[in-house]
Amino acid sequence: MTAIQKNTFSSLTPAQFAAIGTxxxxxxxxxxxxxxxxxATYIRTMIKRQRQFEVAGRVMMMxxxxxxxxxxxxxxxxxxxxxxxGHNVMHGQYDWMGDPALNSKNFEWDSAxxxxxxxxxxxxxxxxxxNVLNKDHDIGYGLLRMSTDQKWEPxxxxxxxxxxxxxxxxxxxxxxxxxxxxEVLIYKTKTGAQLKEEFKPVxxxxxxxxxxxxxLFPLLAGPMVPMVFAGNVLANLARNVWACAVIFNGHFPEDxxxxxxxxxxxxxxxxxxxxxxxxxxxxxxxxxxHIMSGNLSFQIEHHLxxxxxxxxxxxxxxxxxxxxxKHGLPYKTGSFASQTLSTWKRIAKLxxxxxxxGKVSARKANDQGLAPMALAA
Amino acid sequence: xxxTALRTSFISxxxxxxxxxxxxxxxxxxxxxxxxxxxxAPTYSLSEVRAEVTALRHxxxxxxxxxxxxxxxxxxxxxxxxxxxxxxxxxxxxxxxxSPANSVHAADGLIxxxxxxxxxxxxxxxxxxxxxxxxxxGLSQAEGAFALPEMRPSRVLLISGGSGIxxxxxxxxxxxxxxxxxxxxxxxxxxHYSNAAKxxxxxxxxxxxxxRYPNVQLLRGYVETxxxxxxxxxxxxxxxxxxxxxxxxxxxxxxPPGMMKAVQKLWADEGLAERLHLEHFAAAPAVIDTANAxxxxxxxxxxxxxxxxxxxxxxxxxxxxxxxxxxxxxGICHACTCRxxxxxxxxxxxxxxxDAGEGDIQICISVPVGTVTLDI
Numbered sequence: 001m002t003a004i005q006k007n008t009f010s011s012l013t014p015a016q017f018a019a020i021g022t023x024x025x026x027x028x029x030x031x032x033x034x035x036x037x038x039x040a041t042y043i044r045t046m047i048k049r050q051r052q053f054e055v056a057g058r059v060m061m062m063x064x065x066x067x068x069x070x071x072x073x074x075x076x077x078x079x080x081x082x083x084x085x086g087h088n089v090m091h092g093q094y095d096w097m098g099d100p101a102l103n104s105k106n107f108e109w110d111s112a113x114x115x116x117x118x119x120x121x122x123x124x125x126x127x128x129x130x131n132v133l134n135k136d137h138d139i140g141y142g143l144l145r146m147s148t149d150q151k152w153e154p155x156x157x158x159x160x161x162x163x164x165x166x167x168x169x170x171x172x173x174x175x176x177x178x179x180x181x182x183e184v185l186i187y188k189t190k191t192g193a194q195l196k197e198e199f200k201p202v203x204x205x206x207x208x209x210x211x212x213x214x215x216l217f218p219l220l221a222g223p224m225v226p227m228v229f230a231g232n233v234l235a236n237l238a239r240n241v242w243a244c245a246v247i248f249n250g251h252f253p254e255d256x257x258x259x260x261x262x263x264x265x266x267x268x269x270x271x272x273x274x275x276x277x278x279x280x281x282x283x284x285x286x287x288x289x290h291i292m293s294g295n296l297s298f299q300i301e302h303h304l305x306x307x308x309x310x311x312x313x314x315x316x317x318x319x320x321x322x323x324x325x326k327h328g329l330p331y332k333t334g335s336f337a338s339q340t341l342s343t344w345k346r347i348a349k350l351x352x353x354x355x356x357x358g359k360v361s362a363r364k365a366n367d368q369g370l371a372p373m374a375l376a377a
Numbered sequence: 378x379x380x381t382a383l384r385t386s387f388i389s390x391x392x393x394x395x396x397x398x399x400x401x402x403x404x405x406x407x408x409x410x411x412x413x414x415x416x417x418a419p420t421y422s423l424s425e426v427r428a429e430v431t432a433l434r435h436x437x438x439x440x441x442x443x444x445x446x447x448x449x450x451x452x453x454x455x456x457x458x459x460x461x462x463x464x465x466x467x468x469x470x471x472x473x474x475x476s477p478a479n480s481v482h483a484a485d486g487l488i489x490x491x492x493x494x495x496x497x498x499x500x501x502x503x504x505x506x507x508x509x510x511x512x513x514x515g516l517s518q519a520e521g522a523f524a525l526p527e528m529r530p531s532r533v534l535l536i537s538g539g540s541g542i543x544x545x546x547x548x549x550x551x552x553x554x555x556x557x558x559x560x561x562x563x564x565x566x567x568x569h570y571s572n573a574a575k576x577x578x579x580x581x582x583x584x585x586x587x588x589r590y591p592n593v594q595l596l597r598g599y600v601e602t603x604x605x606x607x608x609x610x611x612x613x614x615x616x617x618x619x620x621x622x623x624x625x626x627x628x629x630x631x632x633p634p635g636m637m638k639a640v641q642k643l644w645a646d647e648g649l650a651e652r653l654h655l656e657h658f659a660a661a662p663a664v665i666d667t668a669n670a671x672x673x674x675x676x677x678x679x680x681x682x683x684x685x686x687x688x689x690x691x692x693x694x695x696x697x698x699x700x701x702x703x704x705x706x707x708g709i710c711h712a713c714t715c716r717x718x719x720x721x722x723x724x725x726x727x728x729x730x731x732d733a734g735e736g737d738i739q740i741c742i743s744v745p746v747g748t749v750t751l752d753i
Contacts, residue, residue, distance in 0.1 A: 032727070040465065051416050092711030092739075095737055096468075096469060099470055119711075120712070123710035127709055128710060216404055307708075
């Protein structure tokens with residue numbers, strides 16, 4: 001990073017926040033005005049490719065010599081469906097097209113999670129309260145300890161193996177994320193009956209996904225039942241691990257900041273932008289990497305402009321970086337490998353009570369009315 | 378039906394049944410069968426009406442006549458009804474209503490629409506200038522009560538102005554076809570108004586029909602002089618001298634607002650309102666005043682009405698006791714997106730004002746500009 005980092009969230013003045021807000025708003029407005037056929041063609045081409053990979057993958061899986069290619073193709077199809085298509089369409093990035101098939105209200109994705117629950121935990125909670133403790137459930141998914149401000153409990157000794165588990169069954173963890181299962185199992189703030197009721201629509205979706213991948217398609221394959229079954233397990237696993245890794249890299253490398261709840265009281269638009277900026281990190285890569293990560297390799301740009309078509313983030317990135325440099329704010333990026341390593345280091349350190357990793361914005365009360373943060377651990 | 382046609386229809390019905398099955402739905406879950414099939418057969422759909430533009434011609438400088446081949450979901454129409462045509466312009470879907478002008482008996486199953494490009498008409502201009510043969514468009518099923526009754530009236534008077542000719546053209550062509558087959562023996566008068574002969578769509582065909590069918594009387598009125606019409610100027614009482622038995626006719630009227638008003642008044646004054654059937658095709662332009670909060674907010678589905686307070690539609694909905702879905706309240710999460718059926722709104726972030734038509738809006742960052750109707 002070449003920028004001279006001299007500012008933090010608490011050292012910025014209201015005037016600076018306002019200037020940053022105006023600068024980002026200007027990018028957003030310019031991009032919105034420019035949306036058109038190019039974006040429509042992009043997302044439709046992506047969908048076409050996804051369908052081609054899916055059909056090819058499902059067919060090849062039934063033919064022994066090309067079975068590995070079939071697994072690879074179905075994995076790619078599921079990743080495209082969830083990342084570059086589903087995640088982005090459900091953000092409302094293509095609502096302006098007026099196409100019911102590409103509308104955030106109607107779209108369903110190839111995942112155990114219902115689009116409805118996803119839009120609550122992700123679009124609303126995670127994107128509005130990004131990296132705010134107790135508000136952004138993505139911090140640890142109720143399963144892991146991701147910050148020193150999360151009180152240590154003995155169960156967090158299993159932070160690392162639980163992270164592996166979360167990666168492997170990511171779609172199912174995400175599917176039950178909105179149910180906040182830890183409130184029943186650990187904190188007893190929610191009853192089992194409540195949980196059962198909330199699980200009904202989730203189970204309905206899960207059932208259909210399971211029926212498709214593990215019953216119907218294997219049966220269609222006749223003698224190849226076990227191979228097709230195994231192929232679907234692998235493709236779902238590949239998608240789970242990849243999606244989870246991309247998301248973790250976006251918010252949990254060690255230098256990414258987390259915020260106390262007090263920060264969101266009377267937060268201005270400028271402050272919201274800066275929190276998004278400091279709470280996210282990018283990773284570098286080629287065009288293929290960007291597509292396969294749903295352009296979440298531009299996590300910073302995504303958090304600043306969650307409803308702009310994601311394939312535009314690459315165009316915006318230099319401007320965002322320039323704004324950061326102008327105001328002395330960090331623009332966090334690194335290779336996929338280094339960001340992953342940094343994330344796992346943080347998780348490992350936090351499994352112990354003394355874990356001091358995870359940069360915490362321990363701010364002093366200042367003229368912006370930000371309360372100091374009590375360090376719990 | 379020939380043997381090949383029978384076989385084709387048998388195969389296509391079998392395919393349709395297979396694709397509509399529960400197994401197909403589970404295999405294609407969650408996207409649905411249509412979303413897979415459309416990649417290689419763009420007009421095919423299990424439920425949606427889609428059509429391919431198969432021919433285009435320009436009858437006048439400012440109009441386009443398109444021929445559409447609808448897919449099997451099109452259920453046909455009654456002469457006079459309209460449909461909603463959806464086209465994508467620069468990535469955005471736009472819908473407008475047009476009346477098919479063809480006979481309902483057209484053996485080829487094609488739909489003919491004629492669109493006149495008018496000055497402020499974004500969609501009509503696009504259709505007139507940019508539509509290409511081969512484009513796939515979306516259609517709704519035919520709608521509207523303005524249609525020839527199943528029991529054909531024995532005396533029919535069709536009055537139209539400008540591009541309002543299209544629904545009555547469908548009536549005329551339908552009745553002429555029925556006359557040729559011998560099932561219709563009534564008298565038809567076709568009274569049409571336009572500015573000048575060069576602007577008149579279907580001019581040549583009307584002349585031909587009048588010459589061919591003795592039961593059709595053609596009366597053309599032009600606003601400009603020396604256009605060769607049977608009548609001069611705009612609609613007036615004197616023009617009806619050419620149709621002495623107009624009081625006995627079922628009259629079908631479609632045209633610009635001024636003309637419609639004049640005809641309606643005359644029919645009402647003479648106690649004939651029941652025999653007059655009409656179709657409005659041009660809405661009066663909305664007047665915008667951004668200075669103060671004006672008008673009202675209508676929540677259609679919950680049947681509530683509130684005076685526009687000038688706040689965001691989400692705030693106003695909540696103030697009215699409604700609980701629409703919402704999330705971030707700052708335009709980020711799109712949880713509050715809902716259908717606006719009419720009216721203009723201003724985006725609080727950009728100051729941008731929407732169009733007055735139907736569309737999805739984020740109500741947490743939308744302020745009504747005048748009266749707005751929401752489907753919540």
